[in-house]
Amino acid sequence: MSVLLESLGAGRVVEAHKPVPRVVVDDDLWRSVASRIGASELTLLGLWGDIAAVHMAVLDESEPSVVVVTRQCPHGRFPSVGKVHPPAIRLERAIRDLFGLEPDGLPDPRPWLDHGRWDVESPLAPRPQRPSERAPTRFLTAEGDGLHQIPVGPVHAGIIEPGHFRFTANGEAVVRLEERLGYTHKGIEWLMQDAPIERAARLAARTSGDSTVATSLAFARAVEAALGIDVPPRAVWLRALMAELERLANHFGDIGAICNDAAFALMHAHCGVLRENVLRASDALLGHRLMMDRVVPGGVAVEPTLAGFAQLEDFLSATEKTFPRLVELYDNTASLQDRTVGTGIVAPALASQFGCGGYVGRASDRSFDARRTLAYPPYGELSFEVPVLDEGDVNARVWIRIREVEQSLSLVHQILERLPRHGALSVPCVATGKTCEGLAIVEGFRGDVLASVRLDRHAHVERCHLRDPSWFQWPVLEAAIESNIVADFPLCNKSFNCSYSGHDL
Amino acid sequence: MRNILLQSLLRGPLTERHPATDATAAAELAEALGRSARNRLGRSLAIREVDAGSCNGCELEIHALGNAYYDLERFGLRFVASPRHADVLLVTGPVTRNMRDALWRTYQAVPAPKWVIAAGDCARDGGCFSGSYACVGGVAEVIPVDLHIAGCPPTPTALLQGLLALLESAH
Numbered sequence: 323m324s325v326l327l328e329s330l331g332a333g334r335v336v337e338a339h340k341p342v343p344r345v346v347v348d349d350d351l352w353r354s355v356a357s358r359i360g361a362s363e364l365t366l367l368g369l370w371g372d373i374a375a376v377h378m379a380v381l382d383e384s385e386p387s388v389v390v391v392t393r394q395c396p397h398g399r400f401p402s403v404g405k406v407h408p409p410a411i412r413l414e415r416a417i418r419d420l421f422g423l424e425p426d427g428l429p430d431p432r433p434w435l436d437h438g439r440w441d442v443e444s445p446l447a448p449r450p451q452r453p454s455e456r457a458p459t460r461f462l463t464a465e466g467d468g469l470h471q472i473p474v475g476p477v478h479a480g481i482i483e484p485g486h487f488r489f490t491a492n493g494e495a496v497v498r499l500e501e502r503l504g505y506t507h508k509g510i511e512w513l514m515q516d517a518p519i520e521r522a523a524r525l526a527a528r529t530s531g532d533s534t535v536a537t538s539l540a541f542a543r544a545v546e547a548a549l550g551i552d553v554p555p556r557a558v559w560l561r562a563l564m565a566e567l568e569r570l571a572n573h574f575g576d577i578g579a580i581c582n583d584a585a586f587a588l589m590h591a592h593c594g595v596l597r598e599n600v601l602r603a604s605d606a607l608l609g610h611r612l613m614m615d616r617v618v619p620g621g622v623a624v625e626p627t628l629a630g631f632a633q634l635e636d637f638l639s640a641t642e643k644t645f646p647r648l649v650e651l652y653d654n655t656a657s658l659q660d661r662t663v664g665t666g667i668v669a670p671a672l673a674s675q676f677g678c679g680g681y682v683g684r685a686s687d688r689s690f691d692a693r694r695t696l697a698y699p700p701y702g703e704l705s706f707e708v709p710v711l712d713e714g715d716v717n718a719r720v721w722i723r724i725r726e727v728e729q730s731l732s733l734v735h736q737i738l739e740r741l742p743r744h745g746a747l748s749v750p751c752v753a754t755g756k757t758c759e760g761l762a763i764v765e766g767f768r769g770d771v772l773a774s775v776r777l778d779r780h781a782h783v784e785r786c787h788l789r790d791p792s793w794f795q796w797p798v799l800e801a802a803i804e805s806n807i808v809a810d811f812p813l814c815n816k817s818f819n820c821s822y823s824g825h826d827l
Numbered sequence: 828m829r830n831i832l833l834q835s836l837l838r839g840p841l842t843e844r845h846p847a848t849d850a851t852a853a854a855e856l857a858e859a860l861g862r863s864a865r866n867r868l869g870r871s872l873a874i875r876e877v878d879a880g881s882c883n884g885c886e887l888e889i890h891a892l893g894n895a896y897y898d899l900e901r902f903g904l905r906f907v908a909s910p911r912h913a914d915v916l917l918v919t920g921p922v923t924r925n926m927r928d929a930l931w932r933t934y935q936a937v938p939a940p941k942w943v944i945a946a947g948d949c950a951r952d953g954g955c956f957s958g959s960y961a962c963v964g965g966v967a968e969v970i971p972v973d974l975h976i977a978g979c980p981p982t983p984t985a986l987l988q989g990l991l992a993l994l995e996s997a998h
Binding site for chain 1: 830877880881882883884885886888893895924955960982
């Protein structure tokens, strides 16, 4: 038994929850866990609503171990975690919007996902309400001589997702940035309720298109944990191959795009070619450029082609020649580094407080990678490094991605060597005849994706929550841009590349 | 940097050299698209992309149109930063209720003559998100649509095909 679980001894352990324990606690224990998170003893991995209950996933990085803590809310209220741990505030605002549960003491009670445009209020509550009249959104204020506001979005100037940014600037310097998200809220969690596993898996795959493999994998692993299913070894390896290809494609695309936001188009052009090569190899291998719907609960949906493996080998040998030259180009271009070095700094303390995953955390000294820390299969059998830097600026985030590209290229080699060429790709997801629950954490390119699933006795989804890494990165972007110039915002934003859709659900 | 530039010059464009059938099809398509764009719009067609709640899969593929393989800009087709500079709105997503107003206002800001392309399965009828309390379900529910491009997400080749079809049917 983990030290973390022992400390929750007064709670009731729910047997049906796999593979990590879920503990139902009272107010005191809930508050004590919240204050331990606030004191940085534990890391908050997720906080989500349910019918008359809230759940919070916590990580003890020292062991490491994960536990889900549940507080029943028969009266529709629960003690706010955001009161002692600010990273939980937006999560609680979302719980309030979707379930109508009231976090007592929530410092910022403004709606978050609900913009007052839906026909219902608290759509996921057992009895949704008619929408009530509401005041227009108030933005946080900044006062002083010569300050002016710049509203940006939700429709942005580039080909990117919608969201609103409210800058308050003093001349060129940003004094305050406030984000307003929720524009892409599609009601995914509502659509998943009572859905058969296959339909829910399709929705999970469309939570954030750039992380379709990672999110599908998290969902699939949560379902498999709940049902007690072991997927065939060939599927395990093939899933890892897909996950690394997705990581490569996104890192290539973003390294180029960051440089492009500093007006260095050459890197963008070359990285764009590398990205396209990954997508074409993925298409040849599994019949879809983004590998959507290829990872399914029970295994992998599509038999990989021999031609695809050949194309992948060609891609690997070509990239191993071209990528180092691009790294050298980045490293030797002073005008580019002039923009990235020292820009958009995230202090390590902030990254640790918010539990920032992915390159945002690892560029700010937070050495967490679910592939290493939680070592889900097959990563325990693979050799790779988790690069960590502590400068926390745009440049550090670029370098983490460069190093991760190198690691992923090596991982793809290792996986191709170990991947069984024959054998089953999936097993059926058979209902167990009773309610069962599962949790999974998977490392996407952007950071750790968490999926929590409860299935009914027919193996239909009763409740599913997907927590994108962006939840713990978006708020930190507000801090990173402070006192930088407005013109550096695209650069900072791209170096984070948070998901709007994954966050808004 | 000089070496990379020199190598790129000597190597020639990637679009021409790529042997895969997909790339060939894209190149043929691209040539036809170039001709009709010039005939109708004098070498220039400005596209404004609006994400009305997509999962960002469509945006990734629309982005890919700009890479060296597809190189959209060589036909005078380009993405612009403001709807006021646009001839075409390229809309993705199931149109979330939270984006409905923004989409409508963006459409209003595009000067006539204007065309609307709904790209991706969500943009047709909401796709797998239809029926949700948070989605309107299809771009045509909010603004008139001239063309749908199917796919989840549509491939860059399909997107090029769609732009061509629009040019063929535009008066």
